[in-house]
Amino acid sequence: MAGKTRKVSLGVADEPFEEGRHIIYVYSDDAERKKTMARFFRQGLVENDRLLYMVDDISTEEMVKELRALGVDTEARLDDFDLYPGHYACCPDAYFSSEFMLGVVARYYQGALEQGYAGARGIGEMSWALAENRAHLEDLLVYEARLNRVLEDHPLTTVCQYDAQRFDPAVIMDMLTIHPLMIVRGQLVKNPGFMEPERFLEKYLSQHNKAHA
Numbered sequence: 001m002a003g004k005t006r007k008v009s010l011g012v013a014d015e016p017f018e019e020g021r022h023i024i025y026v027y028s029d030d031a032e033r034k035k036t037m038a039r040f041f042r043q044g045l046v047e048n049d050r051l052l053y054m055v056d057d058i059s060t061e062e063m064v065k066e067l068r069a070l071g072v073d074t075e076a077r078l079d080d081f082d083l084y085p086g087h088y089a090c091c092p093d094a095y096f097s098s099e100f101m102l103g104v105v106a107r108y109y110q111g112a113l114e115q116g117y118a119g120a121r122g123i124g125e126m127s128w129a130l131a132e133n134r135a136h137l138e139d140l141l142v143y144e145a146r147l148n149r150v151l152e153d154h155p156l157t158t159v160c161q162y163d164a165q166r167f168d169p170a171v172i173m174d175m176l177t178i179h180p181l182m183i184v185r186g187q188l189v190k191n192p193g194f195m196e197p198e199r200f201l202e203k204y205l206s207q208h209n210k211a212h213a
Contacts, residue, residue: 006119010157011043012036013188017181019119020155022148023188024179026172028164030057036186037123038070040159044121045073049157050112051081052122060085080117082108085128096129096136098143102150109154121157127166137171141204145178145197159183174204 007016010023027033044051055063060083068074074081105122112120129140144160151158160179162172176182180194195203 006047008047008049008119008157009043010121010188011039011041012183012186017188018155019121019157020151021157021181022151022179023157023159023181023183024175024191025159025161025183026164026176027161027183032186033161034066035070036183037159037161038067038072039186040121040123041067041072045077045080047121048118049080050108050115050117050120052108052120052156053081053083054122054124054128055083055085056125056128096139096143098139098146101143102146105147105150105156105158106154109156112156119155119157121159123159123161125161127161127163130166138205141174141178142201144175145201148178148180148197 006019008019009016010021025033025036041051041053053060053063058066063083064074064078064081108122109120126140147158160175162175164172167175176191177193177195178197178200180191181188182191183189
């Protein structure tokens, strides 16, 4: 099992943070979002991280071009990136599995170390989950909550992007509760409403079971 051995700059905060941070980015301005993520990736290249991007709104080829336009050296450093359509990466069997994705995170981080990288960081556009018959909200919440513990042993620095104009406000509130850090106006801040994942799951699943009893 890997442990947190580094403090890294995330490109979205003045001070360094321990790698393996679980960050939520609720956005409504797409141009600001892309600029913020470009800073995150540019710093990842400086830190010798393997870089993962799970794209949903545009193709991976278009994302490479946009990152390059925003100052990320995707031409010379493209081999340091892994870019996948979000639904393909998260739903290889057409439906989302939290167990599968937690394994992907652990293996990706471990693989980056084995390839000689100092660590890894990744971004996921979560709007793939809105497609019909692709994921249940409960499964996604369980994944996001449990991811906090997986990152303790496999510290892949992670940003989960939620489009405020597409996700239900109640869903976003639940997601905010299980991310210890958040990006606000392009800057990283600690989330005062964070709830430990075990407590959140106990509370959420209890309410969910009562509602469906």
